Amino acid sequence: MTVMEQRGAYRPAxxxxxxxxxxxxPLLPDAEPYRVLGTExxxxxxxxxxxxxxxxxxxxxxxxxxxxxxTKQGRLAVYPSxxxxxxxxxxxxxxxxDRDWLFPSYRDTLAVVARGVxxxxxxxxxxxxxxTGYDPYAHxxxxxxxxxxxxxPHAVGLAHAARLKGDDVVALAMVGDGGTSEGDFHEALxxxxxxxxxxxxxxxxxxxxxxxxxxxxxxxxxxxxxxxxYGMPGRLVDGNDAAALHEVLADAVRHAREGGGPTLVEAxxxxxDAHTNADDATxxxxxxDVAAWRDHDPVLLxxxxxxxxxxxDEDAVTAAREDAETMAAELRDRMNRDAETDPMDLFAHVYAxxxxxxxxxxxxxxxxxxxxxxxxxx
Numbered sequence: 001m002t003v004m005e006q007r008g009a010y011r012p013a014x015x016x017x018x019x020x021x022x023x024x025x026p027l028l029p030d031a032e033p034y035r036v037l038g039t040e041x042x043x044x045x046x047x048x049x050x051x052x053x054x055x056x057x058x059x060x061x062x063x064x065x066x067x068x069x070x071t072k073q074g075r076l077a078v079y080p081s082x083x084x085x086x087x088x089x090x091x092x093x094x095x096x097x098d099r100d101w102l103f104p105s106y107r108d109t110l111a112v113v114a115r116g117v118x119x120x121x122x123x124x125x126x127x128x129x130x131x132t133g134y135d136p137y138a139h140x141x142x143x144x145x146x147x148x149x150x151x152x153p154h155a156v157g158l159a160h161a162a163r164l165k166g167d168d169v170v171a172l173a174m175v176g177d178g179g180t181s182e183g184d185f186h187e188a189l190x191x192x193x194x195x196x197x198x199x200x201x202x203x204x205x206x207x208x209x210x211x212x213x214x215x216x217x218x219x220x221x222x223x224x225x226x227x228x229x230y231g232m233p234g235r236l237v238d239g240n241d242a243a244a245l246h247e248v249l250a251d252a253v254r255h256a257r258e259g260g261g262p263t264l265v266e267a268x269x270x271x272x273d274a275h276t277n278a279d280d281a282t283x284x285x286x287x288x289d290v291a292a293w294r295d296h297d298p299v300l301l302x303x304x305x306x307x308x309x310x311x312x313d314e315d316a317v318t319a320a321r322e323d324a325e326t327m328a329a330e331l332r333d334r335m336n337r338d339a340e341t342d343p344m345d346l347f348a349h350v351y352a353x354x355x356x357x358x359x360x361x362x363x364x365x366x367x368x369x370x371x372x373x374x375x376x377x378x
Contacts, residue, residue, distance in 0.1 A: 006166060022231045028234040029224035033268045036243040037305045045243050047311050053242040054306060055320050057299045060110045062324035064273075065121060066331055067109070071277040075335045077128045080107040084240070084272035087298035088204045090114050091245035092172055095253050103142045103155040103173040107204075111174065116143050119327070120334045129339045131349055149179035152188035152201065159197040159256075170256045172200045172249070178209025180226065181217050189264065193230040196261035199251040203264065204239060206271035211284040223263040227264035239269030240298040270296075277330075343369060 026263050062085040070076040082089050085107075093114035098100060102115050112122045116139045124133025125144055132143040146149035155173035179185055180203060188300035192199045203223050207214060220226055227234030233255075237248045245267060252263035270293040274281040294300075306312035347354065347362040354362070 020060065023117045024049060024228050025198065027228045027231070027233050029222060029227070029234040029266070033236050033238040034244050034248060035238045035241050035299050036247060037241045042305055043140055043309075045247075047309075049246065050243060050302065050306060051311065051316075053087075053094070053246065054299075054302050054312065055323070056090040056094070056114055057086050057242060057302060058320040059324045059327055060090055060114065061299055062321075062328045063110055063113060063119065063331070066328040068273065068277060070123075070332070070335050073279060073336075076123060076126055076277075077125075077358060078126055078276050080109075080276045081109050081271075081273040082107050084293065084297065085206060085269045086110060087242040087245050087302075088174075088202065088239050088267045088269055091242055091249055092174060092202055095249040096170070096172055098166075099140070099169055100253070101142065101155070101158055101169065101171045102139045102143055103151040103158075103171060105148075105174050105176060105179065106146045107142050107176065108174045109144065112141050115139050117141055119331050123335065127335075127339070129341055130345060149175055149182035149184035149188070151175070151193070152184050156188050156192045156195070156197050156199055156262075159192070159199045160195050163195075163198055168257060170198045170253050172198065172202060172253065174202045174204065176209065177203060177205040177207070177214055177217065178212065179203075179222060180223055181209070189227070189230040189232070190261070192262040193232045196255035196259070198259075199262040200249065200256055201262065201264045203266045204269055205266055206239075206269050208271065208275070208284065210275045210279065211281075213284075222266055224264060224266035230264075232264055235263060235265045237265060237267050239267030240296050240301055242298055242302050269298075272297075283328065302341075 036045060061083065064081045064086070067076060068081050068083075069077045071079045089108060089110035092108075093102065093111045096115070102111060104112055109122050109126070112134075113119050117134050121134040126132055127133075131190055134141070136142055142154060152173050152175060155171040159169065159171040162171075173188070189201065190331070191197070192201075205214065205223055209217060222234075222236050224234035224236040233252075235248050235252065237244050239245065248265055252265055254262070255263060265271065270290075272290060272293065303312065303317070343365060344362065347358050350358060
């Protein structure tokens with residue numbers, strides 16, 4: 001006799017018939033990454049927008065190469081290059097209004113600069129000089145997030161709070177494929193969907209979480225499919241197609257602003273450089289793998305489209321590259337200057353009201369610095 005067969009055993013009533021809360025069909029992403037460049041849809045794209053995207057991509061590529069060079073010169077402690085992912089970075093910045101917020105990860109320095117943050121200030125954290133390096137409120141850009149996916153719940157919280165206050169604000173949160181394996185990713189998407197928060201989640205799937213390939217992280221058909229489980233639309237887009245990215249992200253931002261709730265966008269792209277300057281990418285991928293993606297380079301794709309349609313000539317290409325070189329020269333010059341830092345800044349902007357421990361540590365450091373000055377004056 002089983003427990004359930006005993007007299008007086010608890011026998012729950014049958015549950016009510018299960019009904020889906022959401023029709024999953026409209027939430028499912030396309031079977032293939034959405035593309036614009038090289039298709040009929042490209043002829044309908046705004047030429048001015050395409051030229052603006054191109055100029056920003058050229059600047060972005062040069063910014064990446066210059067920042068990488070600065071690590072070799074000892075002027076940067078570390079730099080996670082986004083070479084090959086520039087279309088994701090630029091499109092994310094350009095689809096936002098001034099009142100919106102961008103929540104970047106550590107690899108999204110280029111998106112931060114495209115949003116309007118000073119190029120040197122955007123590198124200050126990676127240089128190890130001073131806190132975030134820039135004022136998050138000045139351009140509505142959250143600090144670069146090195147811990148994986150922790151910026152995602154922050155984006156949801158800000159967007160939900162803005163909605164409660166009646167502010168017309170959208171948050172766009174960027175994360176890599178590795179970040180989708182973190183608990184913060186699940187929590188952020190779940191809360192965003194339940195609250196219908198005006199958030200756009202952009203996953204840059206560049207194939208590897210450092211050295212871990214995507215196949216060892218998930219068995220899902222795509223990362224965009226994960227959206228269905230939370231009750232939000234999933235979009236799958238070619239992450240090297242700047243025009244497609246801008247269209248998909250702009251639609252998602254508009255959807256969020258109009259009260260439609262969050263969207264998860266997976267951009268399929270590729271990290272051309274190593275994870276950081278401290279990584280040896282040859283240990284987990286071959287030169288042939290990288291070469292195959294170079295034919296699908298985001299700068300090259302857009303340049304081919306524009307020249308093929310007669311919207312870009314040699315003079316315009318040269319002008320874009322010269323503008324990028326001017327930017328790189330200024331960045332190089334300013335980064336080659338030794339930073340003037342104040343040790344007491346270690347205790348600034350940590351808490352709104354310093355804790356007793358911070359006050360004690362600040363007093364100790366101030367006393368040590370005073371003693372050093374007195375010793376030097378003798």
